[in-house]
Amino acid sequence: MELVLALAIGVLTACGVWLILRPRTFQVIMGLVLLSYGVNLFIFAMGRLVTDRPPILDARPLEAAQYADPVPQALVLTAIVISFATTALFLVLLMAARGLTGTDHVDGKEPDS
Amino acid sequence: MRQVPLYLTLALVGLWLLLNAELSVLSIASGVLLALLLVLAIARLRPVRPRLRHVHLAIPLLATLLVDIVLSNLAVARVVLGLTRNRQARSGFIDIPLELSDPHGLAVLAVIVTATPGTSWAGVAPDGRVLRLHMLDIRNEDEWIRSFKQRYERRLLRIFQ
Amino acid sequence: MTTAVLPLWVTIPGTVLLALAGVTTLIGSLGLLRLRDFFSRMHGPSMTNTVAAGATLLASMLVSSAVAGRPIIHELLIALFVSVSAPLAAIMLVQAALYRNKARHSGDVTTDGSSST
Amino acid sequence: MSAVFGYALWFAQACIAIAMLNAMIRLFIGPAAQDRVLAFDSLYMNGMLLLLTLGISSMSTAYFDMALLIALFGFVGTVALARFLLRGEVIEP
Amino acid sequence: MIALLQHMLIVPILAPLLVGAMQLFLGERRGARIVCSLASVLVQAAAALTLLYMTTDAMPDIWTEGVGVYTIGSWPAPFGIVLVVDRLSALMLLLTSLVALASLVYSLAYWDRVAPAFHSLFQFLLMGLNGAFLTGDLFNLFVFFEVLLASSYGLLLHGSGVGRVKASLHYVTVNLLASFLFLIGVAMIYGMTGTLNMADLAGRIMLLAPHDRALFESGAAILGVAFLIKAGAWPLNFWLPTTYVAASSPIGAVFSLLTKVGVYAVLRVGTVLAAGNAETSFIDLGLFYGGAATVAYAVVGMLASRQLGRIISYCVVTSTGLLFMALGLRIDALTGPVILYLVSSVLATSAFFMVNGLAQRTRTHRIREAADVAPLPDITYAGFDITPQDPLSPKDEVGIAIPAAMAFLGLAFICCALLVAGLPPLSGFIAKFALLSTAVGHSADAGIGWHAWGLCAALITTGVATMIALTRGGLRLFWTSQGRTTPRLRIIEAGPAAFLILLSMALTAGIAPVMTYLNSAARSLHSPDVYIRVVNGTREGAP
């Protein structure tokens, strides 16, 4: 399972990096979204992988070690919210830049030839 | 004080109880309070309210629907898997003359149409007299329309109009 | 798997329901993939929304009732929400397809949705 | 019997995953934008089913809420996309 | 009283937060908003002063050893989040509130009316800055970085216009990427050590097996890159000059603090890592070379610039570079002067951004940014209860005009130029001299060798380059007579710039006690065991 998740993180990161290196604002925002998935999964993976043991204390008596680590989950939650906010901001910025500069190039002008 | 829409409030309280999977004085009280608050807060967003009559007819309607869902699933599965006995499925739009005009009744009809695979809602004519559906496999069109109106539209008319 | 503790009255219908759900989902998705035109393709996924979802929900209700030791029926809410919200998506999609087919016949919409992007 | 139930669960999950794969292929090949949106909607519904099967396999009610949320709001994305195709914008004046 | 003082640590974070939130209720009542903002900044300054006083161990019943700790939610470190104040952070808090005060007052003349929510965003920025200086938790540091960055996006975009939007696009993208790196770094550190608390971290590093340690240090290195981006180190800083030029002048003034947050983070986390004997402790010769490259970049950029604002931006970069060079030498005695230089350069560049803003008006009568507004009418925000107003109407020019505007501007310009170039007699010189003499004094130490001379050369070179660039920029601005108008300066604009300059003068005059404080701040930085002991001490008697 770890291998699949690690590869998934890698693919998301690679696609994200590729996209943020592209010249169009929409490509960059897509890249940022993909990167945020990758990074969130990466943080999440730092708690190691546990199936079927959400850190919710119910009637089942379990050792602490058997639960999934709640800390990275809490961190990812914060990170998700912040990425959402920044995505929104970036989107509006991209709209404003397109309107003001007349191009969707990240530098606000088309590259010369 | 505006008039409180009773059915909606009750439905919301039910939803609340179902969600919390708990039946206590506190949960009912909080549910009622919450439902009333919400209903009043959004009262202006629902200018048209349904006037329900013959609500009990919903039960046979539901039963019919459940049977139809299973049957239509089978039919669609056959078409998808190509098990239509050397016959090419004929898909296309069909028009159904419509008597039902209550918006909520139409909404329920849309739910029914959508819930049965093989038919999908393609819209009501501007004058509200014709309903257009898309069918995956049109066989015996007139018979199907008659049965559809019989089983669904008539009951909805009795509930909503 | 922790399902070893489940009683037979759960596992037998559960097995059937899950198998049914799996098969219908698969057929539905094949419909999405194989059918010829958009309007026909729409009927495939609605199998998933109905029988597959229903079967899974029933299985889930069985299992959670067995675990909780009392009838758990809040899965019905999912069925309710799905059946209420699915028409919205379907109606809008059909309308979009109708509009875009019309527009494409008049020749000014590309196939990928970038016409107004 | 529980082993059979386990296999059934596995089967259902595999079928759902394959269904998602099919939807993904439809998402890629289109050809029209509405086909992609339909595939997207299908992905969401399959995802909801997968969540339910996960809930069954863990015997936890925690997954119910996720499925509930998809059931309640999964359509919003689809409607927004369809509205965008149909009207050119998601929220009209 | 003592109970109250113990909560003093949270005040610099809480005051701006609550005030910022409350201002959202005030709608169009500008007077009330201003009062709230000023009150908040003054409260922060008072809190910072109190904390500064308390870190001198003047109140032994509360804290000893110059380190104060506050367990948020009563959860002890490393489990809960703790705020920690030591001399360095107290000083940074004070610096922040002083610069903020000046910038806020300056903005009241015009800028706070250009777009909605200026005051709230400004307060949130202060919250982010103060939080970043106070927190003792790595992930919480990330959160406060985000708070300050998010508000900096808002403030940078304040006033809109092509230039700002273009610059913001770069600034935001780079910082989003930096935030991802920050997250990856923190995550790896958590993955390898299981903790997020900085003090706790120091102890855990030593327990790591060698192969795990490499992974840990890789994570720390990624974290370091994130800090370096924020601090504006070459080659991660191309966005910086454009961004700072694009910002309105009061915002530019506050922004000169932002890079120093990066420097602070390097210093803070670096000393903790060093306490854990980590190979990658940020503060090493690598930092020196990075600093040297940054200095070279800034010098070249500065000499190539014609615009005064851009020159000042490069001055900000220069100071980062010099700070990194000095820190990279790992001479403990240099840390005191490093902090002095940091403080002085922040005061100088902040004042300079303000003076630049005023001086630009000698060229164009109307404020330039005014020309850059979208021509469409304001939309009906029926839901938001806001009446659209033209933010640029002439009646907006409020306040008392000061006499001898040109004389003031010239004098202020000279003072700022002296400060950033490190020429006598202002604090810029004292700081550079302190760096020089300490570096020279330790040049014979083993392992430092020519690096110390590299720092000396950099100090001299930056001074010369700044002077050359500024004489050109200044002459262009003040002494070319075509189309120049004498600007109307108001006291609320001129005053803040003068205030910051006077502060740096006071720093020069009262350097002896300041230096004593800074040296003890440096000592406590270099003996992080006290910091660690105090933070870990919160565990005693905890659940």
Place this chain on the structure above:
Amino acid sequence: MSLSLIVILPFAGALIAAFLPAHARNAASWLSGLVTIVCTAAVVRLYPSLTAAEPVLRERLSWAPQLGLELYLRMDGYAGLFALLVAFMGLLVVLYARYYMSPQDPVPRFFSFLLAFMGAMLGTVLSGNLIQLVIFWELTSLTSFMLIAYWYHRADARRGARMALIVTATGGMCLLLGIVWLGSIAGGFDLDTVLASGATIRAHEHYPVVLMLILLGALTKSAQVPFHFWLPNAMAAPTPVSAYLHSATMVKAGVFLLARLWPALAGTAEWFWILCTLGLASLLLGAVAALFQRDLKAVLAYSTISHLGLITLLLGMNSPLALVAAVFHMMNHATFKASLFMAAGIVDHETGTRDMRRLGGLSQAMPITAGVALVACAAMAGVPLLNGFLSKEMFFAETIFAGEGPLIRIALPAIATLASVFSVAYSARFVHSVFFGRATGDLPRAPHEPTRGMLAPSALLVFACLLVGILPEQTIGPVLRLAVASILGAATPEFSLKIWHGFTTPVLMSVLALAGGSFVYAVLFRRSARAMAAAPWRAPLDGRRAFDVTMVMIVRVCERLTRAISSRRLQVQLLLIVVVTLATAAAPLLGASLPPGLALTRVASAFALLWLVGAACAIGAATQAKYHRLAALIMVGGAGLVTCLTFAWFSAPDLALTQISVEVVTTVLLLLGLRWMPRRTKVDELRRKSLRARARRARDLLVAVVAGAGVTGLALVIMLRPPVEVLKPFFLEHALPDAGGHNVVNVILVDFRGFDTFGEITVLSIVALTVYALLRRFRPAAESRGLPRAQREDEARAALASGEGLPGGYSLIPAVVGRMLMPVAGIVSVYFLLRGHNAPGGGFVGGLVMATGIIVQYMTSGVLWVESRLRVHPHYWIALGLLAAGVAGITAWFVAAPFLTSVERDLTLPLLGSLHLSTVLLFDLGVYMVVVGATVLMLIAIAHQSLRQSRKSSSADERAEIGVMPAIEADR
């Protein structure tokens, strides 16, 4: 009267003068006169107290002992002499300037700078701490900059000032480094300490570098070759400035310092060679160049360079007697040169020109000026009975004894004599061509004698030249002895100041110089004046062009370098960040071994298939994002869904819930934005095919793949390592008993690490406010300004926003169902909010559900319809949410606990049973409200942009909406 008064008073005067009104010429003059008189008097009064027993006056004030800085004023014979020179010359220049400056000039500013300069100069000479000396030193550079640029409207003044500042201040910085270094060798910056450790310093391995640095400072200040060029260009300054700074004081600071540090630095071969070479070069080049100038002041400037070269040469000779001569010549040069500058100023003032080709025969009109200039020139030329002669004699004598080898023994005197020849020649030319000979008659003004105020200072200086020249032993003798003694201490040589020492070689040299000079001027120069005036080597010596070219080159080169080492392109910046990160992250891993015991676990096939979908979606998005935005958007949504399912798979229901809610909102958000992004056409397809573009794409692909692989590797290895459990067990053990929650993730979010959440909701609020602010001034792209095509073509357009009731057409059923969803969303959101502490959910998810419910209303019914019925006031939601969270945190203070400590009360209600109230719930409610407010604010703010549109179009072609708009306006 104290030393500090001497230094402080001029600065105080400067400050006062700065605030005088621009036309207050007399007030400023009186003020400056007073200051200079007091300063002079103070020096005169203190000077006699310097005795053999108590040779030094000291005043110390602690400043920064940690840095070795103190305010330390120290006056000995040498410093006293210089202080006297500075103060008295200041007095004369103030007097002169009072009459020289035009009433149209802002004279107070001039006096302000002049007094500040005087203070700096006095500070320099009286400094007992070398760092303090450097401080004042740089201040003289700075004030001189202001003085040279006094007439800043003139380009030459600006250029001259900048040149002077850059050269001297750069030198000053080198000096600073040198002094710091010197101090570290000597063990302090105290002058006494440094002077006492001469042997240590000279023996130190770094001595040559230290010497170089200090000499750089001194020689730039004293305008020595090759740094001389700034001085002629500084002649753009008003003449009083030149008289004061460029003859008497500032340029002397360099040689002053060399003499001051003589005991510490002199006596080595490096000292000898550097100073003698540069001194000699300056001496000769200055003298020669002076001869060929047209401008009166330029002659004097080059002459100054030459005379300072002479002093430098003397200082370099490593002989005490040469030092005596040097100090003596410093004084002499100051007197005659200042007088000459004043005379030049008078000529300029009275005739309106300083061009020697236009001037002539002025002795007719201004005989007294002519007489003064004649005597001063004679002193400059070294004519007997004048002070210049005495020091020059001493100089000649020293040149004979200085050298070791035969070459130097001959060359040095020879060059000295040659330089003197030129010196005599330019002196002769100065006085002859201006005051004698033929009057040219084309002067701008008719010349006449100036006012006495201008003449008196010059005359007084000439009188001093005569007095010293005739009675040296009685006038300057004791002062000079005291000065030299304070430098050399016990090593002070015996010397006699006599006019006549008998027929010695120096006398011969003097005679040769006078005769030769007269000959050169009278015969050679005048005969071929025109040819010589155009001498091609004058320009390079001038340095103006070279300086300008250098400055432009610096800009050009730096511009090019900037382009080389930085970029304004975002892609380059991002690429660099990624590459630097990869390199830095890889560095610690190089050579590290793979941790042991890494074992892969079995892969669930469904999960692998899931990520096949996810990865395909991600890659698809990466390839489609440029031209097929909608497809890319959908694919990103697919990847998000798979991410969400992964969270669910690995026991993170809270994450999955949050992710799915965020996904939905993000999709709507991006689509809202996409409406304002006009279509991309494939016009640049050709460009993509170019080789360079392909290489760039290949590079980016490589970087992306490496980044992906790196992250994969790190994630995999760390996941397979056993976890270090520090926080996890604590949270799991304490969540229920101490924080009262079953859902540990939620307990962390609202209690254990609630502070993070606090920050996080603040971020959300900030971003929402920013988005809102930015959109208020949004200007859509021209292409997207009109209605979307779909709406333009669609007849059903008016259907949506009809006043009451329900929309028609296909919107009917969505509207019916959508409106029903609103209260359902409300219930579900409250459900998630309240149960969050014990099961997946919480304020964030609850808030998003509520926000989505509201957005669905907007989607199904349109902005106008919704807002005419429902006011959301998102600002208030945000503010209330933040305040609620804050209050929840502060409540802890009332139970004497730190911020955010949870406070709980069980409330027993009649009938209903017990109600558990906790600040944690209030906190979560705050989160809920912020999320609702922020999300709605952002989405609705974007949605409102179409309203902007419809308002425009409605006013343009009066569509159906016009009936609705006034209702909204009135409603507000």
